[in-house]
Amino acid sequence: MSTDPRPGAPATDARPGSVVTAEPPGDEGHRRPRRSRPDESPARRYGAGFLAKLALMAVVDAFGVYVVWSAWVAGSWVILGAMVAMLLVANWVYFSRRTVPLKYVLPGLVFLFTFQVFTIAYTGWVAFTNYGDGHNSTKEDAVAALLVQNERRVEGSPSMPLTVVADGDQLGFAVVQPDGTTAVGDADDPLTTVDATVTDGRVAAVDGWEVLDRQQVLERQDEVTNLRVPVSDDAADGSVRTTDARTGYVYTSALVYDEAADTMTDTTTGTVYTPNDSGQFEAADGSTLAVGWRVFVGFDNFTQAFSDSRYAGPFLQVVIWTFVFAIASVGTTFLLGMFLATVFNTPIRGRKVYRTLLILPYAIPGFVAPLLWSGLLNRSFGFVNQVLLGGAAIPWLTDPWLAKLSLIGVNLWLGFPYMFLICTGALQSLPGDVMEAAKIDGASRWRTWRSVTMPLLLVSTAPLLISSFAFNFNNFALVYMLTGGGPRFEDASVPLGHTDILITMVYSVAGLDGNAPKNFGLASALSIVIFVIIATISAVAFRRTRALEEIN
Amino acid sequence: MRRSILLASALVTTLALSACGTSEEPATPAEESTDAATTEAEGAGGSLTVWVDETRQAAVEAAAEDFTAETGTEVELVLKNFEDIRTDFIAQVPTGEGPDVTVGAHDWLGELITNGVVAPVELGDKAAEFEGVAVQAFTADGQVYGLPYAIENIALIRNTELADSAPATWDEAVSMGKDAGTKYPFLIQTGTEGDPYTYYPFQTSFGAPVFEQNADGSYSPELAMGGEAGEAYAQWLADQGEAGTLTTDITYDIAVEAFAKGQSPFIVGGPWMLEQFADLDLAIDPVPAAGDQAAQPFVGVQGFYVSAQSENALVANDFLVNFLSTQEAQTALFEAGGRPPALTAAADAASSDPIVAGFREVGADAVPMPSIPEMGSVWAFWGVTEANILSGSAADPAKAWQKMISDIDGALGS
Numbered sequence A: 001m002s003t004d005p006r007p008g009a010p011a012t013d014a015r016p017g018s019v020v021t022a023e024p025p026g027d028e029g030h031r032r033p034r035r036s037r038p039d040e041s042p043a044r045r046y047g048a049g050f051l052a053k054l055a056l057m058a059v060v061d062a063f064g065v066y067v068v069w070s071a072w073v074a075g076s077w078v079i080l081g082a083m084v085a086m087l088l089v090a091n092w093v094y095f096s097r098r099t100v101p102l103k104y105v106l107p108g109l110v111f112l113f114t115f116q117v118f119t120i121a122y123t124g125w126v127a128f129t130n131y132g133d134g135h136n137s138t139k140e141d142a143v144a145a146l147l148v149q150n151e152r153r154v155e156g157s158p159s160m161p162l163t164v165v166a167d168g169d170q171l172g173f174a175v176v177q178p179d180g181t182t183a184v185g186d187a188d189d190p191l192t193t194v195d196a197t198v199t200d201g202r203v204a205a206v207d208g209w210e211v212l213d214r215q216q217v218l219e220r221q222d223e224v225t226n227l228r229v230p231v232s233d234d235a236a237d238g239s240v241r242t243t244d245a246r247t248g249y250v251y252t253s254a255l256v257y258d259e260a261a262d263t264m265t266d267t268t269t270g271t272v273y274t275p276n277d278s279g280q281f282e283a284a285d286g287s288t289l290a291v292g293w294r295v296f297v298g299f300d301n302f303t304q305a306f307s308d309s310r311y312a313g314p315f316l317q318v319v320i321w322t323f324v325f326a327i328a329s330v331g332t333t334f335l336l337g338m339f340l341a342t343v344f345n346t347p348i349r350g351r352k353v354y355r356t357l358l359i360l361p362y363a364i365p366g367f368v369a370p371l372l373w374s375g376l377l378n379r380s381f382g383f384v385n386q387v388l389l390g391g392a393a394i395p396w397l398t399d400p401w402l403a404k405l406s407l408i409g410v411n412l413w414l415g416f417p418y419m420f421l422i423c424t425g426a427l428q429s430l431p432g433d434v435m436e437a438a439k440i441d442g443a444s445r446w447r448t449w450r451s452v453t454m455p456l457l458l459v460s461t462a463p464l465l466i467s468s469f470a471f472n473f474n475n476f477a478l479v480y481m482l483t484g485g486g487p488r489f490e491d492a493s494v495p496l497g498h499t500d501i502l503i504t505m506v507y508s509v510a511g512l513d514g515n516a517p518k519n520f521g522l523a524s525a526l527s528i529v530i531f532v533i534i535a536t537i538s539a540v541a542f543r544r545t546r547a548l549e550e551i552n
Numbered sequence B: 001m002r003r004s005i006l007l008a009s010a011l012v013t014t015l016a017l018s019a020c021g022t023s024e025e026p027a028t029p030a031e032e033s034t035d036a037a038t039t040e041a042e043g044a045g046g047s048l049t050v051w052v053d054e055t056r057q058a059a060v061e062a063a064a065e066d067f068t069a070e071t072g073t074e075v076e077l078v079l080k081n082f083e084d085i086r087t088d089f090i091a092q093v094p095t096g097e098g099p100d101v102t103v104g105a106h107d108w109l110g111e112l113i114t115n116g117v118v119a120p121v122e123l124g125d126k127a128a129e130f131e132g133v134a135v136q137a138f139t140a141d142g143q144v145y146g147l148p149y150a151i152e153n154i155a156l157i158r159n160t161e162l163a164d165s166a167p168a169t170w171d172e173a174v175s176m177g178k179d180a181g182t183k184y185p186f187l188i189q190t191g192t193e194g195d196p197y198t199y200y201p202f203q204t205s206f207g208a209p210v211f212e213q214n215a216d217g218s219y220s221p222e223l224a225m226g227g228e229a230g231e232a233y234a235q236w237l238a239d240q241g242e243a244g245t246l247t248t249d250i251t252y253d254i255a256v257e258a259f260a261k262g263q264s265p266f267i268v269g270g271p272w273m274l275e276q277f278a279d280l281d282l283a284i285d286p287v288p289a290a291g292d293q294a295a296q297p298f299v300g301v302q303g304f305y306v307s308a309q310s311e312n313a314l315v316a317n318d319f320l321v322n323f324l325s326t327q328e329a330q331t332a333l334f335e336a337g338g339r340p341p342a343l344t345a346a347a348d349a350a351s352s353d354p355i356v357a358g359f360r361e362v363g364a365d366a367v368p369m370p371s372i373p374e375m376g377s378v379w380a381f382w383g384v385t386e387a388n389i390l391s392g393s394a395a396d397p398a399k400a401w402q403k404m405i406s407d408i409d410g411a412l413g414s
Helices: A048-074 A077-095 A100-127 A139-149 A214-219 A221-226 A300-307 A309-343 A351-363 A369-376 A383-388 A400-428 A432-440 A445-473 A476-482 A502-509 A520-549 B002-022 B054-071 B082-095 B106-114 B124-129 B132-137 B170-179 B196-205 B227-243 B252-260 B271-277 B313-324 B327-337 B344-350 B354-364 B375-391 B397-413
Strands: A151-153 A160-167 A170-176 A182-186 A192-194 A196-199 A202-206 A239-241 A247-253 A255-258 A263-266 A272-275 B047-052 B074-079 B101-105 B147-153 B155-159 B211-213 B219-223 B266-269 B282-285 B298-307
Touching: A048 A077, A077 A100, A100 A520, A139 A151, A139 A255, A160 A202, A160 A247, A170 A202, A182 A196, A182 A202, A214 A221, A214 B313, A221 B313, A300 A520, A309 A400, A309 A445, A309 A502, A351 A400, A369 A383, A369 A400, A369 A476, A400 A445, A400 A476, A432 A445, A445 A520, A476 A502, A502 A520, B047 B054, B047 B082, B047 B313, B054 B074, B054 B313, B054 B327, B082 B101, B082 B106, B082 B298, B101 B106, B101 B313, B106 B298, B106 B375, B132 B147, B132 B298, B147 B313, B147 B327, B147 B354, B155 B271, B155 B354, B170 B266, B196 B227, B196 B266, B196 B375, B219 B397, B227 B375, B227 B397, B252 B266, B252 B271, B266 B271, B271 B354, B282 B354, B298 B313, B313 B327, B327 B344, B375 B397
Parallel strands: B047 B074, B047 B101
Antiparallel strands: A151 A247, A160 A170, A170 A182, A182 A192, A196 A202, A239 A247, A255 A263, A263 A272, B101 B298, B147 B298, B155 B266, B155 B282, B211 B219
């Protein structure tokens, strides 16, 4: 494919109506003569193909505009910005003459960025924050939550039937006090006793104020819930507030936020709390208020992950087991799959039936199968011990070594059909002449398999083996469902077990299983570390497999 | 060609990265399940989004219909898995996409408060109409944070055909179970990871509660299950494991199935099991004490929370305090979930059923499950240690128990 031979040359105008022959639709990328003249480019002809493209792009743009509009309504500026950028790029690519290769690549690129790059970038961003329990949102939210949590109802104060009233824009409360008198007040004027009409125990009309009906109240919900009407001129007496616009209660605030100084003050003790670096309000003596907010913490999560002495021992064991598990899984499944594929590659009776039966484990969801196996392998009631082994009590899932063996065994059962399939495919595409040559040269069967079949097989399956390794390295579902990481390390002080792999360790350390306070920042940091490990191994392995291709 | 691909990819990457780096609020993938439109009040009486789980859906729907009829407020119910609600509520409230009201359990309270996602609910004079333990469970630092609707606790479920009287002590229960000649003398769900919730009454009978309790019944994050009382309990576990009366092979499913088949006169469990025992004659008794003190199980209270970011706070509070607290609504919720109601009047009505009354009587002496956030760090070590002592893989029970205490202290300190 050549791009425009004269970059920078002024593009000649297309002349509408000058179309002589219509291109067949969808033929923008057909093989055109290498020295085609620019104005003959399919992108500049207005035939059926162009119209089809126009219709498709119109649909894409309409969808894009809909997403942009929804994002605008919901206030998701990131999604809005990304969508606008993607739309601009898409329209430029499909209506420009110079971007023929991109026309093919763009859909893939869009999905790559949406589902891969964005996810990794977002994880990377979270890894540098302290997002987690106690740092769940923004500072404004934390301040609001602290204030509302620290309003105290005045001991023994009455609950008063309440009506929301308004004087123009000014909202007020009209209440029926316990002694039967009625009083009205607003944010600036404390409650004063006035005469009012009371029906059904509530104020129904009062001079100088308009009584709001329910709909008017709901339209101004925020104002109503935030309104505080002082009981008297003395602020210490507290103020009336309501949460349901039906009943009022007298409250005092135990915490006061000073916006100018950005401090929280405890009104009962006088302690002043100021924001600290880790996203919490802290007093001079180091005590903090419960609710914090998210802040940028730099590399803290990464250092924390590797500096906790309690994790040092278990962490090494987990890393070693992760590698052993991933390599053993790939090795065993590949060997069994390849062996069966080779056996069934020779014509025997009922070959199709056998092949179909071998695919069956592959048809059971990888999420459900480990659960079934954990039942089958139960020490006292499992099918394996009870029926197959005649009532033995072998601790398949509770002995450290047997649990590891069970894990690899179940993964073998789950994974060999996949390897069987790809090896069957690869074997059937092997060139016959090479085999024949080997036969003529007098090579034994073993020798032929070792020197001819195997290398040729690896050429096409090596990339799949690498991806299988990466998948098993992070095979969360299997470990979580079969053993839950157990049995626990007896000598460690952290809730990790003999069959935990890195990803289940992250799940447990970051509290996602509820066994510790949640720490998404730490979880993201560790995920990035795992990502780096797998990416490095895969990159190196792919480089090495290039050497295999020279065999062909 | 290459250049244009590189250019395009560079462009998109910078956009994505700069968007992530500078945005005030992180972008979250738009969730289909929560409808952004619900956060805007519309219609005559505003609108309300409520998260419910499958069990409670029908009952809440009935209350919501009454509410709509009376106030004109549209109530939208979103069906969620009960297990997912806690995490999703914490994650989604700050984004403004969360619900106004959600169903939940009281032991989430500490975590919800720390994350600032839950707003106080003023029950006012209605607080007195609820069972004391229910309001206490939803109280933190003197503030009430939810409307309770059901109380649940475990008790001893006895098959009256196999055992005609309630055992007073553990030893008596075991000998009665052996006399019954069934396959198991006594059933308790355990599993290889242990089940400290179900075993808790035995632990309290040795005087080893999990945390110190303050004067007002709330918990302080000081472990109380260490010391001699805890070690006595550990020793008791080891003895039971050795005698074979309790084993880690018994999981919830196995225990329930065995009891339903009449293979044991006793099982320790809650009202959620009763469905499977429909054709048995049952009696509900207190869990027999293994130590010299009363066996107090945990009480769990379920209720409704209001989101701290709700734009319909008035409506939400109105719905909870004035509609879900009625005897009618609480009774409907009881019929849906089978757990004794939290409203005293509804609970009294429900107690005409001796089974409900039995659970309620046991619950009266029970202790609320701690709702402090520190509880999360306890479960991870607690169950596994109990299971290891039972199965004999921890040779010295006292030592294993002490190690558990120091591990939990380490986890709380970090």
